[in-house]
Amino acid sequence: MMRASHKQPGYVAALLHRLSGIALAIFLPLHFLALATALNGAAALDSFLAITHEPLVKASECLLVAALATHMTLGLRILAIEFLDIRERTVAVLTGCAAAVFAVGLAFLLNAG
Amino acid sequence: MTDGALKVEVWRGAERGAFQSFSVPRRQNQTVLDVVTEIQREQDPTLSYRFACRVGMCGSCAMVVNGRPRWTCRTRVSEAASAEGALRLEPLRNFAVVKDLVVDMAQFFDKWRDAHGYFAPAARPPADFAVVPPATPARQAADAAIECIGCGVCYSACDVVAWDKDYLGPAALNRAWTLVNDVRDAGQAARLAAVAGDDGCQCCHTHMSCTSFCPKAIAPTYSIAGLKRSLFWQALKGGTR
Amino acid sequence: MTAALFLAQRISAMVLALAVAVHLATILYAIHGGLTAADILARTHGNLGFFLFYSVFVAAVAFHAPIGLRNVIREWTSWRGPSLDAVLAAVAVALLVLGMRAVIAVYVA
Numbered sequence: 181m182m183r184a185s186h187k188q189p190g191y192v193a194a195l196l197h198r199l200s201g202i203a204l205a206i207f208l209p210l211h212f213l214a215l216a217t218a219l220n221g222a223a224a225l226d227s228f229l230a231i232t233h234e235p236l237v238k239a240s241e242c243l244l245v246a247a248l249a250t251h252m253t254l255g256l257r258i259l260a261i262e263f264l265d266i267r268e269r270t271v272a273v274l275t276g277c278a279a280a281v282f283a284v285g286l287a288f289l290l291n292a293g
Numbered sequence: 294m295t296d297g298a299l300k301v302e303v304w305r306g307a308e309r310g311a312f313q314s315f316s317v318p319r320r321q322n323q324t325v326l327d328v329v330t331e332i333q334r335e336q337d338p339t340l341s342y343r344f345a346c347r348v349g350m351c352g353s354c355a356m357v358v359n360g361r362p363r364w365t366c367r368t369r370v371s372e373a374a375s376a377e378g379a380l381r382l383e384p385l386r387n388f389a390v391v392k393d394l395v396v397d398m399a400q401f402f403d404k405w406r407d408a409h410g411y412f413a414p415a416a417r418p419p420a421d422f423a424v425v426p427p428a429t430p431a432r433q434a435a436d437a438a439i440e441c442i443g444c445g446v447c448y449s450a451c452d453v454v455a456w457d458k459d460y461l462g463p464a465a466l467n468r469a470w471t472l473v474n475d476v477r478d479a480g481q482a483a484r485l486a487a488v489a490g491d492d493g494c495q496c497c498h499t500h501m502s503c504t505s506f507c508p509k510a511i512a513p514t515y516s517i518a519g520l521k522r523s524l525f526w527q528a529l530k531g532g533t534r
Numbered sequence: 535m536t537a538a539l540f541l542a543q544r545i546s547a548m549v550l551a552l553a554v555a556v557h558l559a560t561i562l563y564a565i566h567g568g569l570t571a572a573d574i575l576a577r578t579h580g581n582l583g584f585f586l587f588y589s590v591f592v593a594a595v596a597f598h599a600p601i602g603l604r605n606v607i608r609e610w611t612s613w614r615g616p617s618l619d620a621v622l623a624a625v626a627v628a629l630l631v632l633g634m635r636a637v638i639a640v641y642v643a
Contacts, residue, residue: 188502190499190514191500198606205599214636216632218575219642221643226571256551262544265515265518267512288562489537491535493537524537524540525540
């Protein structure tokens, strides 16, 4: 019945922060499990790492790295507002965050080769 | 589109109801309050809505206009109407609807009380007047947030209130912050405890809709951040509760 | 979120801000030219600095993630109360255990 208030840039920021956080929370146990295969020797970890050469897996990794960068930059924005009382121009700040995330994602793709 | 009629959709009913369409002639310098008043006086006397001062001082006329919570007396049709010359009027979000455009403000003010948004005097009256220089940081912080008249626009705009019915909300917390900064107040410990619970200031996720829509240019987001900081340092130094 | 949870959330956030920055830089550097188990383990094996760093990282995450999820679940679903808190406490323990297991795995391998 009631439409939500016109969405503000802060809402977009909070939503991206939340969704990237959820993605990371889901990914993290898998990350821990993957690394722990080293307990069975380097070969076990290697055979797991082999699947990371698949293009789909590479793309997912890139997204995860982007999610991490997104969550961190937007988290830093929250800390700045809450602890440093920074009065921001939200759209400008978000654009900066997006640029940083893009740079990180690109750096990953270029290095992952 | 300066001539021609305005198409106005108005919420009728309570929690359940429907939009009713009206056609209102466009007039120069028309405000949304003018439109609602014209509908009620000329077309449908059963329409319920609130207003009082009609000059942007009391906040009684707050409602949602084309998706944005605002004061209808201070909203020009020329600025608010859609490109097709349409207006959609709804009661404020996050409030129980009494009828049509009128909402029940009880929970809003109950939360004001729950957040200790009231002055707590000391056990005895002070010996002399308190000296509070306006330029002190505490007074400046309080003054920046003191002009709130309880119109409910921020509460309507807040997504966290929509998600968590018990969240104290931006207005109550903003008022609590002004009192946290009031050096004469003697109820600080209880006030901080009141805003520290699971539905307290920590629930704010900095969407900043409240700050964006406040007609008095108050920034509840930063008042709430101040409360968060106060509780943070208090917890760090002395443990919580 | 209570004041106590907020404290834990924001402090772990500050720790993670540093840890993630280091971790991202490490990832970007390490994956250059492809990544094998040997590469990873050569860096982490017997490396006390890495061990301590990632132990702190895991501890911070074990606080930060469940508290964050608690907010999301309480706000976007109707689940709240002691049962939710109990489940998330278990998630925190699980993250701590799995995380330390991984940190130890690459230290001793």
